Amino acid sequence: MNNPLLPVTDALSQMLSRVEPSSQTESVALDKALGRVLAGDVVAGFSVPGFDNSAMDGYALRFTDLTEGAALTLCGEALAGHPYSGELPQGGCVRIMTGAVIPQGADTVVMQELALVDGNNVRFSAAPRQGDNVRLKGEDIQEGSTILKTGHRLQPADIGLLASLGQGQLKVHKRLKVAVISTGDELRLPGQPLAEGQLYDSNRFLIKAMLERFGADVLDLGLVADNPLQIEAAIKRAVAEADVLVTSAGMSVGSADHTRQILEKMGEIGFWKVAIKPGKPFAFGKLGDCWFFGLPGNPVAAAVTLDQLVQPVLKALTGELAAEAHGWQATTVDKLKKQPGRTDYQRGFFWQEDGRLMVRSTGNQNSGVLSSVAYANCYILLGKDAGSVEAGAGVVIAPFGSMLAS
Ligand SMILES: Nc1nc2c(c(=O)[nH]1)N[C@H]1C(S)=C(S)[C@@H](COP(=O)(O)OP(=O)(O)OC[C@H]3O[C@@H](n4cnc5c(N)ncnc54)[C@H](O)[C@@H]3O)O[C@H]1N2
Ligand code: MOO
Secondary structure (H helix, E strand, C coil), X not given: CCCCCECHHHHHHHHHHHCCCCCCEEEEEHHHCCCCEECCCEECCCCXXXXXXXXXXXXXXXXXXXXCCCCEEEEEEEECCECCCCECCCCEXXXXXXXXXXXXXXXXXXXXXXXXXXCCEXXXXXXXXXXXXXXXXXXXXXXXXXXXXXXXXCCHXXXXXXXXXXXXXXXXXCCCEEEEEEECCCEECXXXXXXXXXXXXXXXXXXXXXXXXXXXXEEEEEEECCCHHHHHHHHHHHHHHCCEEEEECCCCCCCCCCHHHHHHHHCEEEEEEECEECCCEEEEEEECCEEEEEECCCHHHHHHHHHHHHHHHHHHHCCCCCCCCCCEEEEEXXXXXXXXXXXXXXXXXXXXXXXXXXXXXXXCCCCCCCHHHHCCCEEEEECCCCCCECCCCEEEEEECCCCCCC
């Protein structure tokens, strides 16, 4: 009897229970930190803004000095970077620019469009409310607060936030070095002519692109001929130089590929049948200190398993906090064919219409049809035991993450 298929959640928990975040960290300059994973909490050493300042070009004044019809006396000016020194005298006001420190004693700024200036006398055409146009110290960040947590992957706004706190260097986890190998006698490199029965090695380019999006350092070990000595040499190089090795093809039962036997000889690898479509044959294990992921050869199966099974483990290895999985309810406009038995990660395109999410299939869902991924912006998730879904039915979709979409 066939072994039952391993549920996706079990495959993930088995892998995640074995890996630990790498303890290797490094210090990087802020402008090189985009996409890196923090290796420590960032605590604000001071408040931002660091002082009460004006949100407008105008006049800073003491609210209680305003009496209807009476003018205030212009006493000086405050520019960004050039504060007004001393305390605002009773009945006075200070010409102030956006970003300048609010003079001592002032509590309100009136924008210049509302000011009627006659020499040193300043009146206003409308009464302000106390505190208008004053940006308070610490309204963005409070001194001592944890602004970003360890395990956070830095996004552009984080880089700006860290700059506003004067953080020039950051402690981050080292990038993972991930080796990629393709094998298969039928494969050729893009740019070369094809003979009958041959095709281009698209998986390696796809896998490298996805790993680059992940933020790994990719070690491309190329297209290796289906020859045991050459495959073994390539795997040995990966083990010596990389933290992780990703291969594609040679994972299913009838494979004429040598990769599987060599891997079994060199390390401790589990060859699994995961209840995922596409991507059933999948291998995971360790070769020395190098983690190994064997993706199926069919291009869509390679992409989906890299995204859904490998990416969470790569995140755990880099110390990145796991993102919460989110599924959205949508209505399918197409009938979706499915056999019970595996969780389907069908490829679809979703959009919003009259306040509802709609999704359509991107066509042929065979695991060799890579255009179904290229034209998609989401997965349509169909549960393990579900059968086909009729057009008009509700389904769960998961928008592509950064490995597959912008
Ligand atoms: N008797 C069975 N046959 C198959 C099973 C099964 O359970 N029993 N599973 C099927 C499933 S599901 C998948 S997925 C594939 C996986 O096969 P392999 O991982 O062994 O890969 P190959 O057979 O070597 O290749 C499959 C397919 O992918 C193409 N390929 C391989 N490498 C590349 C590359 N670098 N770039 C582009 N395309 C590539 C290859 O030419 C084949 O067409 O097995 C099913 N069979
Ligand atoms: O696991 Mo597959 O279904 O041919 O990709």
